[in-house]
Amino acid sequence: MANKRALITGASSGIGASFARHAAAQGCDVALVARRNDVLAVLAGEIEKAHGVRASVISADLCSPEAIDGVLDQAGPVDILINNAGYSIPPLFEKTQWSAQRAFLEITVMTPARLAHGVLPGMLARGYGRIINVASAAAFSSGAAGHTLYPGGKSFLVKFSQSLSAEVKARGVFVSALSPGFVQTGFHAANGTQAQMAQAPRHFWQSPEQVVEEAWSRNAKGHEIIVPGLHNKIAIALLRHLPEAWTQGMVRAQAEKYRVDG
Numbered sequence: 001m002a003n004k005r006a007l008i009t010g011a012s013s014g015i016g017a018s019f020a021r022h023a024a025a026q027g028c029d030v031a032l033v034a035r036r037n038d039v040l041a042v043l044a045g046e047i048e049k050a051h052g053v054r055a056s057v058i059s060a061d062l063c064s065p066e067a068i069d070g071v072l073d074q075a076g077p078v079d080i081l082i083n084n085a086g087y088s089i090p091p092l093f094e095k096t097q098w099s100a101q102r103a104f105l106e107i108t109v110m111t112p113a114r115l116a117h118g119v120l121p122g123m124l125a126r127g128y129g130r131i132i133n134v135a136s137a138a139a140f141s142s143g144a145a146g147h148t149l150y151p152g153g154k155s156f157l158v159k160f161s162q163s164l165s166a167e168v169k170a171r172g173v174f175v176s177a178l179s180p181g182f183v184q185t186g187f188h189a190a191n192g193t194q195a196q197m198a199q200a201p202r203h204f205w206q207s208p209e210q211v212v213e214e215a216w217s218r219n220a221k222g223h224e225i226i227v228p229g230l231h232n233k234i235a236i237a238l239l240r241h242l243p244e245a246w247t248q249g250m251v252r253a254q255a256e257k258y259r260v261d262g
Ligand SMILES: NC(=O)c1ccc[n+]([C@@H]2O[C@H](COP(=O)([O-])OP(=O)(O)OC[C@H]3O[C@@H](n4cnc5c(N)ncnc54)[C@H](OP(=O)(O)O)[C@@H]3O)[C@@H](O)[C@H]2O)c1
Pocket: 009, 010, 011, 012, 013, 014, 015, 016, 033, 034, 035, 036, 037, 039, 060, 061, 062, 063, 084, 085, 086, 087, 088, 107, 134, 135, 136, 137, 179, 180, 181, 182, 183, 184, 185, 186, 187, 188, 190
């Protein structure tokens, strides 16, 4: 993958940092995006030393629509786009500020679509592109109280990935939605659900490296929906194929264990 360049959002932690290391280990130059400039700078230094590729840092708030053109300008030509930055808002919708929910929609829906739209012409012109939109197993749930926009936002990424794949796969641009279950990252500390998540059965958890390795190889084979881990594959297959009336009660009871009231 020498001479390929990967743009990775949310690269300062968790799944994004793992994508950055994995891309660099394959020989890609990487452009790392998040808000924490200092953390990104340390990771960029580590990556350059370990893999001999170029790693650049782009500090941006991806909830801010005004920032996105600047990210695209600084990134230059992109062969691999990992739309990964994200979080969730655990409390009930009524107990949150609209500004927070709006920012969530920006980072989950608008920013990934805008970045993909920005890098796509170059990918098509070169006849090569890889786009991974990091969704969630929650994209296939029937929703529950709390994390109100999360399943809808993540299912947008699944449908967007499928439609875009239908448009561009034959021209060498492979688009995937990655839908992990529980992954050991900073995600739960960031949204204050660490205590609840500690109750989740150990065998449900994956490391970011496991998730990224499967995502990278299956995206390269053109898979549109990537559900990493056997336990997640079984759970999502059941959710996708059983009538929702059968699964809804169980999904809601499980999901609501991870709500935090603000
Ligand atoms: N962990 C899980 O169990 C799990 C399961 C399914 C799906 N996911 C999805 O996986 C993706 C990555 O999450 P993670 O688990 O790796 O969590 P994480 O360790 O908390 O990483 C989240 C990343 O997003 C960045 N980010 C958050 N808000 C941002 C903003 N306003 N502007 C720019 N960057 C921002 C953070 O960087 P800064 O704070 O430096 O800005 C960080 O790099 C998310 O989309 C999440 O929904 C996670």
